[in-house]
Amino acid sequence: MKSDLVTRFAPSPTGALHPGNARTALFSFLFARAGNGRFLLRIEDTDQAREGAGDAAAQMADLDWLGIAWDAGPDRDDGKGPYRQSERGAIYREHYHRLEQLGHAYPCFCSATELDIARRTQLASGQPPRYPGTCRGLDATARAARLASGRRPALRFRVPESGNIEFDDLVRGPQSIAAASLGDFLIRRADGGTVFFFCNVLDDALMGVTHVLRGDDHLSNTPRQLLLLQALGLPRPVYGHLPLLLDPDGLPQSKRRNSVTVAQLREEGFLADAVSNYLLRLGHHGAPDRWIDRDGLAAVFRADHLGRAPAKFDRTQLEHWQREAVLRLAPEAAADWLAPIFPDGWPRVERVKAAELLRGNLLLPDDARDWLAVLTGELPALTAEDRAQVAEAGAGFFEAAQDVFAETGPALAPLAERLKASTGRKGAALYRPLRIALTGRHDGPELAALLAAIPAPLVRERLANAAQIRAD
């Protein structure tokens, strides 16, 4: 059963998607899903100058990767689009006209320098920088005169001189601000370009958005947008302002500071569901401590469980969820996950087998590189300590191992049994030298599985090598 709930994510395609935006998108998406509503994606590409080629497509790919699916968007119109603001010029023009007709907006002829001077003056005298109202009272003749002199006006919204603007924020609670503290703000640039305050809120209303989850940085802008809706006679959505997501050092994420992007995490090999499980718990509480499947995410999301304090991006916690995610990967998916580090010619079956063998000891695909050498290549030189352990077991031990291996093959149980009988060794004294000789390291999957996975010639070679090792 569909409800009337409609949420959206409205990124501007300037650069890559950061975890903070991804979280906002995820929350909005889950919010809609949890309420049987719809989730919209709108691209706010009104600033062509700042837009990088392919940024929108890249961000959409990131969202898609995370499993954030939009019911309507640039590539999926539902009749209320277009979902790119660059294609909505006619709609904006129509509403500019209405605002002007209604007396809620007026042309402003002030130049950038004039405004700058006013701003500086106000700042210098301890006043908040606000539009001084120069063009507010211009009559028809004055306007005509300016137009005639060739000046192209911008359009400004006429903010009421008194009264309070009130709204109840989903996460911040009741808000109230005096209209008088707001200056008349711009809604259309002199070149005809639209301005965020305007197109953003207008599109939300026109697209039927009922609940807006967005960054904290918009909280103090909300009253302006509410004024706009009121002037236009459009319904207002419920707002929920999410605290910022900070870098590990506590500073806001930014391109300049090289904050991690979603694309980077993906390239490193982090799994989408690990990222989701992590983001779900940043600034949102109430989810159980255990792993949640992609399909179960929406069921634990609660809009009334959103936090107010900013959170720091913490790789260690992401890694915890990554470990959980890797453990839960289906065999085929695990092989795909490791694809970047497998040799090109490797057959599918081998890949799946290797992935199954190693995944318990991997956090990222890169971690598998050394293990690949264990399975197919040359072992790195042993440390002095490891040499000592191998030497302690003795040449006889490894000679016996070679003999037994020749008979029993790659099954550990009979091999261990026979070695135990012939050398008297057991437990760690038996297994550890074998592990070191065969893998060159102390950690890793079960020895039985390793023995079965390492090609027999390599096993023979390594056992023979171990028999040659003497303590330093």
Next chain:
RNA sequence: GCUCCCAUCGUCUAGAGGCCUAGGACACAGCCCUCUCAAGGCUGGUACGAGGGUUCGAAUCCCUCUGGGAGCGCCA
């Protein structure tokens, strides 16, 4: 400069006056399990930014300060 927002273990968080000698998770340390690592089990240390109030009682309410952030753009 002005306005607004935020503040609990290293990190994510629970906490809406007594249930808090502050709970959980991650991380860390120790032990158990075990051929190793991981997983799992058990145990442990670590936090209410500071100062004033209000109250019988404050992490929770009020004020001040401190620290952080945002907005005030012909950026979004």
